[in-house]
Amino acid sequence: MITSPGAMQPRPPIRQALATPGRWLPTGPAAWLARCCEEAGSTPAVLRAFPAIGRRLGRGPLPDCEPAGGYGWTVDDAGRARLLVAASASRDEDSLTALLEQLYRHGDAAERRGVLRALDVLGLGERGLPLLRDALRTNDARLVAAAAGGEYAARMLPDADLAQAVLKCLFIGVPLAAVAAIPGRITPELARMTADFARERVAAGRDVPADAWVILAREPDAVTAAGLPAELESPVTGRRAAARRFFAARPTVSPERT
Amino acid sequence: MYFFDPHIHMTSRTTDDYERMYAAGIRAVCEPAFWMGQPRTSMGTFADYFDGLIGWERFRASQFGITHHCAIALNPKEANDPQLHDVLDLLPHYLEKDGVVAVGEVGYDSLTAEEEKVFATQLAMAAEHELPVLVHTPHRDKLAGTRRTLEVVAKSGIDPGTVLIDHLNELTAPVVAGTGCWLAFSVYPDTKMDEKRTARLIAELGTERVLVNSAADWGRSDPLKTIRTAEAMREAGFTEPDIERVFWHNPVAFYGQSGRLMLGDPDHDGHGMPDPATTYAGNSVLRGARPEEPVPGAPAQAER
Numbered sequence: 001m002i003t004s005p006g007a008m009q010p011r012p013p014i015r016q017a018l019a020t021p022g023r024w025l026p027t028g029p030a031a032w033l034a035r036c037c038e039e040a041g042s043t044p045a046v047l048r049a050f051p052a053i054g055r056r057l058g059r060g061p062l063p064d065c066e067p068a069g070g071y072g073w074t075v076d077d078a079g080r081a082r083l084l085v086a087a088s089a090s091r092d093e094d095s096l097t098a099l100l101e102q103l104y105r106h107g108d109a110a111e112r113r114g115v116l117r118a119l120d121v122l123g124l125g126e127r128g129l130p131l132l133r134d135a136l137r138t139n140d141a142r143l144v145a146a147a148a149g150g151e152y153a154a155r156m157l158p159d160a161d162l163a164q165a166v167l168k169c170l171f172i173g174v175p176l177a178a179v180a181a182i183p184g185r186i187t188p189e190l191a192r193m194t195a196d197f198a199r200e201r202v203a204a205g206r207d208v209p210a211d212a213w214v215i216l217a218r219e220p221d222a223v224t225a226a227g228l229p230a231e232l233e234s235p236v237t238g239r240r241a242a243a244r245r246f247f248a249a250r251p252t253v254s255p256e257r258t
Numbered sequence: 259m260y261f262f263d264p265h266i267h268m269t270s271r272t273t274d275d276y277e278r279m280y281a282a283g284i285r286a287v288c289e290p291a292f293w294m295g296q297p298r299t300s301m302g303t304f305a306d307y308f309d310g311l312i313g314w315e316r317f318r319a320s321q322f323g324i325t326h327h328c329a330i331a332l333n334p335k336e337a338n339d340p341q342l343h344d345v346l347d348l349l350p351h352y353l354e355k356d357g358v359v360a361v362g363e364v365g366y367d368s369l370t371a372e373e374e375k376v377f378a379t380q381l382a383m384a385a386e387h388e389l390p391v392l393v394h395t396p397h398r399d400k401l402a403g404t405r406r407t408l409e410v411v412a413k414s415g416i417d418p419g420t421v422l423i424d425h426l427n428e429l430t431a432p433v434v435a436g437t438g439c440w441l442a443f444s445v446y447p448d449t450k451m452d453e454k455r456t457a458r459l460i461a462e463l464g465t466e467r468v469l470v471n472s473a474a475d476w477g478r479s480d481p482l483k484t485i486r487t488a489e490a491m492r493e494a495g496f497t498e499p500d501i502e503r504v505f506w507h508n509p510v511a512f513y514g515q516s517g518r519l520m521l522g523d524p525d526h527d528g529h530g531m532p533d534p535a536t537t538y539a540g541n542s543v544l545r546g547a548r549p550e551e552p553v554p555g556a557p558a559q560a561e562r
Contacts, residue, residue, distance in 0.1 A: 109316070
């Protein structure tokens with residue numbers, strides 16, 4: 001099941017940026033990328049260019065895009081996505097999927113991130129989901145962010161997978177500002193899982209990531225259902241203190257429930 | 259000052275080692291591909307191993323503030339298994355990757371014809387992919403093996419300035435000195451070289467084109483042997499700039515020939531990868547004079 005995704009078109013700056021590499025690349029690297037895109041019908045040419053993109057184009061944040069807490073698109077992400085969009089022009093869905101799998105399976109973390117980013121703009125349907133799910137199993141926060149955070153995940157991941165992905169973001173510290181599916185696809189089940197996670201942290205006397213409130217503020221019943229208010233009365237000092245810190249981080253103005 | 263261990267097999271080490279290495283000043287390593295103690299029987303296990311070197315191990319190191327590079331090759335021991343020669347067909351794919359700063363370890367183990375063929379093939383690959391080469395010298399028949407190694411290097415036509423001859427000692431180092439190749443010493447608890455002998459040899463040979471590594475792996479070894487050797491050099495009267503040259507600037511210069519070093523610098527993008535726009539030829543040099551950076555926070559909670 002996929003909840004109503006709302007406005008799930010890729011944010012205009014990404015598509016605009018991909019269409020205008022001259023805005024984020026100096027002339028030499030832009031010309032190199034243009035040549036690679038012209039040759040993108042050849043699989044060996046793509047395989048050779050793809051790993052070189054970071055050292056050729058740079059790895060800094062993509063200008064004009066939302067910074068997303070350090071987990072936004074980078075110049076090499078955009079270069080790889082642009083190359084793959086060019087590669088998609090001359091390939092049917094089967095051969096495009098095979099190319100993406102080859103690049104991802106034997107890519108380093110930056111190359112894998114480039115494939116995941118490209119899924120946002122390739123219009124591949126469900127064929128990219130196995131790669132996305134692989135990335136969600138890793139421990140590398142940049143890969144998890146690119147997989148869970150993209151428009152592709154927001155569009156294609158079923159509710160249960162999306163809830164696991166968002167919870168993992170909270171767990172490993174990927175800011176929810178980097179997750180396109182939030183707030184549009186918050187469900188009561190995601191809120192329950194988030195509240196249970198918060199309760200577990202409080203019971204251990206540990207801090208809850210402040211981003212938990214991005215979800216819980218929209219589903220306040222989940223906080224009560226998880227037993228979090230009762231933690232304020234815990235006989236264990238550390239638990240009481242953790243509960244107080246958790247509730248102190250609650251936003252003062254509740255967002256409208258979607 | 260900071261240290262770069264130019265030859266260490268971190269895949270075989272623990273996170274305690276990474277923590278101790280960071281605390282001691284090690285900020286960068288190069289992990290050459292080698293054999294695992296247990297022979298491999300298929301291409302698939304090689305592909306997984308190489309993927310691990312550019313993937314999981316790089317990530318694991320980054321969690322502890324250490325930049326991990328690797329060298330990729332079919333190692334000398336397994337070059338003797340004809341079933342594994344197809345591994346050579348896998349290599350070009352990896353030799354194009356960021357962070358792959360050399361072809362290695364290559365060279366001789368038992369001086370067989372198979373080893374020589376695979377060695378020469380991989381020297382040609384290094385030239386093709388514009389990478390330096392890390393050459394292992396054999397444990398047995400070392401002097402003859404080192405001489406033979408230099409002949410193969412000369413015959414290949416590769417620039418000797420891109421070749422590092424490793425595991426040298428009192429008898430083999432003088433043979434390599436003056437050939438234009440770089441010299442490396444592996445400092446071990448028992449075998450190969452110890453720190454005092456290494457300091458003495460460097461005093462004789464000079465610090466130009468000389469590297470020191472721990473070659474720590476799954477055997478009895480110590481990932482802090484670079485630090486201990488620097489201490490021995492200090493006791494032997496070497497100046498700080500000389501020591502820094504051996505333990506930082508020389509490895510950066512040697513592997514920097516790849517254009518693929520990923521050393522962090524104050525301007526890097528926060529992902530352990532410098533933006534080439536702020537560096538020279540894809541490499542940036544983390545200067546020893548750089549103010550002490552904060553110890554990285556607790557690593558991201560890893561799920562197993």
